[in-house]
Amino acid sequence: FGDLEATAEAIDDETCAILVEPVQGEGGVRIPPEGFLEGLRELCDQHGLLLIFDEVQTGCGRLGTWFGYQHFGVEPDVMTLAKSLCGGLAGGALLARRDVATSLRPGTHASTFGGNPIASAAGIAVIETIEAENLLQRASELSAAFRQRLEEGLAGCSWVEEIRVAGLMIGIELSVEAAPVVQRCLERGVLINATQGTIVRLLPAMTLTDAQLDEGCGIVIDEILKLDPLPHE
Template sequence: PIQGEGGVNLPSEGFLNGLRELANEHELLLIFDEVQTGCGRTGHWFAHQFFDVQPDIVTLAKSLCGGIAGGAMLASTEIASSLRPGMHATTFGGNPIAAAAGIAMIETIEEDGLIEHTQEAAQRFSEHLSDLQESCPRVREVRQAGVMIGIELEFPGADVVANCLNEGLLINCTQNNVIRILPAMNISLEQIDAGMQILSEAIIKQAAAT
């Protein structure tokens, strides 16, 4: 429901609801790729909850197993009931190590209150991002869903990434000019403050030099 590699592009209001309506009208399945957005990153277990749209199938991976390679497909009761054993087979399906890692990850998110913490962290990021936009008019747009953040610049972001790395901050640039921030869900508020100070200074410096 959110493009990650495309530059953290959030759907326009009503778009996902429109997809749901079209799928219902034509008896099609609505499938959401939640590999990047799932497991709490948006401040909800799944991004479709962030947008209040119910898909038929959701795919998960990456954070699902906390660094261990693993993935899952979730389906509505109606769809799941049509899948008999062997119909949705995978070469490594049921891997006990990945399954144990996935269970441990889910338990950790729940027991450590990471969904609630992500909402608090998102608010702290939002405050810093608002300050950045006021300080630097060359920030074209900020797109945020929880702690999935894209900062679109009016200039290439490669030097911003390099300057941040020199200061000990690891970030990513996609689509040439979108700084992408995807921190760990257990990031502290102090780490957000320190990281955003480094990032803001790097963006303002590069904006002046470009």
């Protein structure tokens, strides 16, 4: 991820597509370096490959745009959605450009639970709510507030390696294990998780209030600052 040269070298005669998350989620909120996604688009065009974006985490407004590709200005050929798409109900979708979608004829792409009416209704309700409550703008506002609060609150903390913010995908990379922070935050009513061992990950809701942001950030900052990374005899 982030290495165009290595990606180009991996392409061979059997390569049909490049599949990538616009922002790596489980990888620790890894934000692509400037020009990387544009470079993938160019590679796909040069070699006749499909560019597929996994937008399960970045889609449906999390980056302050409907989809992650809009945030970065790079359009894929195919996009996958799930999780927030149906507001917590099990549901997913595959979207494709018209010229690509025509190859998916009846019987060539099927799903046992495809077209589930309850999940479909939930998906429509999610889209309508995001539009009615202007949650895309709210996501951008919350993102800026999280960045400011975390950078100010954790400034000078020697075991914080980096704070990465892409919309409402937030990763705080530590030089020590993140699991203790996750457990202590849970005990105080804040649900976060750890990825890659040392990264505290936050995926807050677009409906978060200012008071909830302030309280939650305060707890996360407090628990990170309480860490004692120094070994003791």
